[in-house]
Amino acid sequence: xxxxxxxxxxxxxxxxxxxxxxxxxxxxxxxxxxxxxxxxxxxxxxxxxxxxxxxxxxxxxxxxxxxxxxxxxxxxxxxxxxxxxxxxxxxxxxxxxxxxxxxxxxxxxxxxxxxxxxxxxxxxxxxxx
Numbered sequence: 001x002x003x004x005x006x007x008x009x010x011x012x013x014x015x016x017x018x019x020x021x022x023x024x025x026x027x028x029x030x031x032x033x034x035x036x037x038x039x040x041x042x043x044x045x046x047x048x049x050x051x052x053x054x055x056x057x058x059x060x061x062x063x064x065x066x067x068x069x070x071x072x073x074x075x076x077x078x079x080x081x082x083x084x085x086x087x088x089x090x091x092x093x094x095x096x097x098x099x100x101x102x103x104x105x106x107x108x109x110x111x112x113x114x115x116x117x118x119x120x121x122x123x124x125x126x127x128x129x
Contacts, residue, residue: 002027002118006096009123012086020081020123022096030072033101034079037113038092038125047111048094049081050104059104059111064090086127093122 097116105115
């Protein structure tokens with residue numbers, strides 16, 4: 001088991017920024033491929049970004065490219081999702097997920113959540129004026 005905890009969500013105005021953090025206790029996150037996913041009630045979960053454990057390659061869903069950045073902080077055993085230029089459509093519950101696979105599970109440009117074994121409970125991001 002890899003207990004994951006997300007934090008950093010909150011209310012932000014359109015155009016604003018937030019940084020989400022994913023922390024793991026008892027496990028070294030650098031050993032895992034880590035993804036960020038989001039879900040709006042009534043909609044399917046969407047893969048937002050992923051960083052693989054093999055070489056740090058990152059992936060982003062098209063709608064967040066150029067605005068979101070995923071990164072590792074190995075010293076603090078964290079993975080971050082820096083979200084800039086936030087839009088109302090970015091509002092969702094954001095989940096951190098991890099798996100022992102060495103590369104991000106990307107199929108036809110989609111980050112596949114079903115491939116990830118460990119999940120946090122999510123943090124809510126609200127984008128509203």
